[in-house]
Amino acid sequence: MYPLPLLPVVTDDLNTMDSRVALRYQTSFMKNALIRALNNVYEQAQRISDGGHQDFEPFMGYSQIVGDMLRLQYDGDDRFFVKSGTNKVSLDEILGGAWTKNPDWKKIPEMLKTWDTKNPATYRGADLRALLDEIEAPLTKGLFGLIEVAKPEVLSQKFSDEEMQIMIGEHILWLSSNSDLTVLLPFCTSHHDPLTSKSWPIITEEGLAALPGLAEQHSRLGITLDRLF
Secondary structure (H helix, E strand, O other): OOOOOOOOOOOOOHHHOOHHHHHHHHHHHHHHHHHHHHHHHHHHHHHOOEOOOOOHHHHHHHHHHHHHHHHHHHHHHHHHHHOEOOOOOEHHHHOOOOOOOOOOHHHHHHHHOOOOOOOOOOOEHHHHHHHHHHHHHHHHHHHHHHHHHOOHHHHOOOOOHHHHHHHHHHHHHHHHHOOOHHHHHHHHHHOOOOOOOOOOOOOOHHHHHHHHHHHHHHHHOOOOHHHHO
């Protein structure tokens, strides 16, 4: 049932935390941004029932980006959890097949094939909400299951703090390299509750300086959040 529940997080600075402890929270903050966006789409799809609505165009742009972010995170996790670290061990192996044996999370790609809000002639808010209802169970079960097994005491058996830091850094780099940063960064910041943590997303000083420009480019894509929400 929407709104979808958020994953548990902590207010601690993830930069100063042991990376084997921080992993589940790094993952949760990213997934929570996605969950908030999905909740937004579900709510707005009830209001914007067809392609003739005055807000269809900005909603079209917003919902397409949310779908793209869901695909990006799935593909990123698919790579992150099965790729071996410097110790030749993958997270999936040590976590008992938490990714490859996760029947819920693995259903998402097939469901996303019908995520399309580009055509005002065929768009129906009820259809989009029905798809989101279908996605709800595998998404929430898959995410909560994945976070639950990523326990630091288990990770510490095979990964050092440094090894995990390298893997997380490579994962963030992959996400950045396989997406449009003018969308990804504003998406993360605009769907994050700063009251839960002031240290996420982790952005360099250069990134913070560039954020206003990125947000301006983000608005040019038609993602007028103020108009929608």
